[in-house]
Every structure is written in structure tokens, then in C-alpha cells.
Amino acid sequence: MPWYNDLRPKSDDKKIDYALIFPELKNSDRKRIIKDILDLRNDLDDKIPVKNSDTSLLLASWNIKEFGHLTERIPDSYFYIAEIINRFDLVAIQEVKSGLDDLNRIMKLLGSNWDYIITDITEGDSGNKERFAYIYDNRKVKSSGLSGELVLWDDLTKNSTVKQLKRSPAITGFMAGWKSFSLINIHLQPGNKDDDKEYRKEEVRLLMEAVKVKLKKKHFWNENLIMLGDTNLYKDNTDIVQLITDTDFREADNLKGKVTNVSESEIYDRIFLNVDQKYFHLIKDVNGHENGNVYKPFEVIYTEENRLNYHDYMLKHKDNPDTLTDDAAFKKYYNQFWKRNQISDHNPIWIEIKIDSSDEFLQEKLQEI
Numbered sequence: 009m010p011w012y013n014d015l016r017p018k019s020d021d022k023k024i025d026y027a028l029i030f031p032e033l034k035n036s037d038r039k040r041i042i043k044d045i046l047d048l049r050n051d052l053d054d055k056i057p058v059k060n061s062d063t064s065l066l067l068a069s070w071n072i073k074e075f076g077h078l079t080e081r082i083p084d085s086y087f088y089i090a091e092i093i094n095r096f097d098l099v100a101i102q103e104v105k106s107g108l109d110d111l112n113r114i115m116k117l118l119g120s121n122w123d124y125i126i127t128d129i130t131e132g133d134s135g136n137k138e139r140f141a142y143i144y145d146n147r148k149v150k151s152s153g154l155s156g157e158l159v160l161w162d163d164l165t166k167n168s169t170v171k172q173l174k175r176s177p178a179i180t181g182f183m184a185g186w187k188s189f190s191l192i193n194i195h196l197q198p199g200n201k202d203d204d205k206e207y208r209k210e211e212v213r214l215l216m217e218a219v220k221v222k223l224k225k226k227h228f229w230n231e232n233l234i235m236l237g238d239t240n241l242y243k244d245n246t247d248i249v250q251l252i253t254d255t256d257f258r259e260a261d262n263l264k265g266k267v268t269n270v271s272e273s274e275i276y277d278r279i280f281l282n283v284d285q286k287y288f289h290l291i292k293d294v295n296g297h298e299n300g301n302v303y304k305p306f307e308v309i310y311t312e313e314n315r316l317n318y319h320d321y322m323l324k325h326k327d328n329p330d331t332l333t334d335d336a337a338f339k340k341y342y343n344q345f346w347k348r349n350q351i352s353d354h355n356p357i358w359i360e361i362k363i364d365s366s367d368e369f370l371q372e373k374l375q376e377i
Contacts (some may be wrong), residue, residue: 010090010117014083015042029116030083040317041084044309048091051308056095056358057291057299061148063364064291065184068096068303069277070356071195071238077105077137078349080325082318085350086110088309090117096358097148098182101141102195102238111141121147125155127178140178140193140237152181152188154229160214164221170210177215181229185363187288189232192219198240208240209248216255219282232283233257238354239278257282260290260359262300270306270353277302277357287368291360299360310347315339322346 013026015038033041059066072089093099093114104111106129115124126141144151157176165171178193194215197208222228235257241248253259257280268277279300281288290298310318319338323329325346332338 009119010087010094011119014038015045015087029086029113033083037083041087044084044314045087045091047308048088048305052092052095052303055301055303057360059095059097059145059148062185063362065098065148065187065361065363066096066358067234067236067279067361068093068099068356068358069102069193069236069238069279070099071102071277071352071354072110073103073348073352073354075101075104075141076107076110078110080321080346080349081110082321082350084309086113086117088305088351090114092303092305092356093143094118096145097184098142098144099356100191100193100236101143102138102193104139104141106137106139114143118143121145123151125151125180127155127157127176130175134174136175138175138195140175140195142180142182142191142193144182148184150183152183152190152229154179154181154190156180158192158215158218160218164214164217168210168214170207170214173211173215179228184361186365186369187232187361187363188230189234189283189288190228190230192233192235194235194237194239196238196240200242205242205245205248208245209251212248212251216251220255223282232288234279234281234283236277236279236357238276240276241278242274252280255282260300261298263302263357263359266302266357268302268355268357270348270355277354279357279359287365289362291362300358303356303358305351305355306347310342310350312339312343315342318342318346325349 014028014030014033017035017038057066104126115122122143123146124141124143127139129137129139156179158179159176160172174197175195179190181190196211197204223231260279260281263279265275267273267275292298322338322341323332326332326341332341
């Protein structure tokens with residue numbers, strides 16, 4: 009569970025035994041945060057399967073907006089982000105920026121059972137000073153030792169105007185239970201103008217060609233590949249999706265067609281699997297559907313009901329607070345900008361992977377005998 013010592017009341021003398029992450033918190037702040045955490049925990053209980061140690065792995069992907077760059081995040085937001093991450097076993101993060109203060113706060117809140125892996129920053133203007141990260145529960149998940157980038161090469165790109173993806177995809181190996189797999193963490197070219205779509209399509213084409221070559225030569229550490237992240241794929245980008253599915257990746261069933269941005273307009277965040285069909289499966293629900301979904305934090309935190317609690321923060325953070333002249337202006341700024349800068353403009357997505365193959369293994373050996 010996350011670290012809650014900052015939420016002890018000032019009258020609790022035991023707090024002197026613990027290092028505080030947010031020593032400036034007032035009791036009124038603590039009361040507000042605790043109430044929201046309780047609501048958030050109840051919502052997570054309803055919508056995310058219970059973590060267990062032996063049979064399944066909860067894998068999530070989340071673009072946390074400009075993580076390490078935005079300066080207006082208030083302490084509340086770090087507790088909420090940590091609470092959400094804590095409900096999964098392994099989370100692939102996109103849009104981690106050059107500064108690591110946000111990540112370090114989250115790791116402190118998560119506690120000693122959690123580790124992380126980060127990539128280097130993709131330099132240059134097009135790289136947007138971004139890096140990828142993986143945060144994982146070390147009681148369930150182990151790093152395989154594989155950590156690198158998928159880099160394109162000259163022969164592959166000689167007839168293309170694209171020489172590298174603007175944000176080099178990270179490929180990282182993990183082990184959990186019976187399963188070994190590699191995650192390919194991506195953040196593709198944004199935008200839906202013709203030039204953006206063509207560039208994004210070429211990024212995907214070249215990436216898939218690189219994957220095919222490496223699979224054929226058996227150059228991957230492990231051939232269970234899961235590609236996930238912020239694809240910036242719009243609903244009408246079906247031709248780009250086909251480039252992925254033609255490379256023997258399939259989109260996680262329960263995420264197909266589900267919008268993932270906070271504006272509820274596009275299917276940016278996705279999970280594609282190219283895995284062993286015999287032994288690598290997702291857990292299914294009682295109706296036979298693969299477990300997986302989009303989790304929407306703003307249904308319970310930073311709600312309209314609680315907006316008045318944050319008006320002073322909005323006045324402090326707005327570049328020109330004089331424009332917040334009435335309730336309508338506060339409401340617009342709150343929903344379109346402020347709360348998205350607190351958490352993200354993307355919702356996390358998740359799937360549940362079966363990691364105990366005992367039954368399949370024993371059945372196979374029984375037949376062999």
C-alpha cells in the first residue's frame with residue numbers, strides 16, 4: 009500500500025518517527041486528501057481486479073502528462089497517482105520528462121516494494137525531452153536484464169524520409185511467474201493533419217519492419233512482445249493499425265474501440281500483443297471476455313462537486329489569474345487545463361495476464377508420457 013505518513017494529523021506524535029514528503033500540509037489539506045483517497049480506493053476496488061501473487065499480472069500503460077515538468081501539481085495529485093499505480097503490478101509510463109522529482113515523489117509514496125526503470129531522454133526538439141519509465145512491484149515482477157531502445161538502421165530507412173522515430177521506443181524485458189516477456193513502450197507522432205498522419209504511419213511501418221527482421225533473426229531476448237503506450241492513433245487511422253496487426257500483433261480485445269483521452273474523443277492509448285498462442289493468455293471474465301479496460305480517475309477525483317476546493321490553487325497557477333472573473337471561467341479552466349495538469353489528459357489502460365501455466369504444462373507432459 010502507498011505511504012500515508014504525511015496524512016497523519018499534526019497532533020499525532022508518532023509522525024516524528026517518519027520522514028515526510030510534504031511537510032507543508034495542513035490538517036485541512038490532509039482531511040481533503042484522505043476523503044478523496046477513500047473514494048478513489050472504493051472506485052478502484054470496483055473497477056480493477058484484486059492483485060494476487062501467483063496466478064495473474066496486472067499490466068497498465070499510462071501517459072502521465074509532462075511528468076517531471078509541470079510545476080503546479082499539488083500534493084493531492086501525487087497521492088492519487090501513487091494510489092492508482094499501486095493497483096497494478098507493472099505500469100509502462102510515457103511522457104516522463106528530464107526532471108525526475110515527480111517520479112521520485114511517487115516512488116517514495118509507493119514504498120520499498122516498488123522499483124523503476126527509466127530510459128535516457130530523447131534529445132532534440134522532436135524528442136520533446138521525453139523518456140519512458142516502468143514502475144513495478146518487485147514482489148511480483150523482476151527485470152530480465154534487457155533494457156534498450158529499438159533503433160532503425162540505414163538499410164531499413166534508405167528510401168524513407170524518416171530515419172528514426174521521434175521518440176525512440178524502449179524495449180525492456182520482465183519476468184513474472186511462468187512468463188517472460190518484453191514490453192515495447194511507444195509514443196508516436198501526434199496530430200491528425202495529413203502531414204502528421206503520414207509521418208506517424210511511416211514511423212509505424214519502419215518500426216514493424218524492424219520488429220519483423222529481429223523476430224526472423226531471433227535477435228530478441230524473448231519473443232513474447234507487448235507493444236503499448238500512447239500511439240496517438242485516431243479513430244480513422246485504421247490503415248496504420250493494420251500495419252501493426254499485419255505483423256502478427258493483435259489489439260487487446262477489451263480495449264478495442266475504447267476512447268482513452270480525458271476529452272473522450274480518441275483511442276490514443278493501446279496495447280498490442282505478439283505472443284505465444286499456446287502458453288501466453290489473458291485472464292478472462294465470467295462472460296469469456298479478456299480482462300482489460302480504461303480506468304477514469306476523474307470520475308471520483310477532481311470532480312465538479314469538489315471544484316471550489318481548488319479555486320485558490322487555480323488563481324495561483326493561472327498565468328493571468330485576472331481572466332478568472334466568474335464561476336463559468338473557473339469551471340472552464342478547471343476542466344480543460346488545471347485538473348489535467350494535476351493528473352493527466354490521458355486515462356490509464358490495463359490488461360490482466362495469466363502467469364501460472366501449471367495446468368497447461370502438466371497436461372502437455374501427461375500426454376507426452
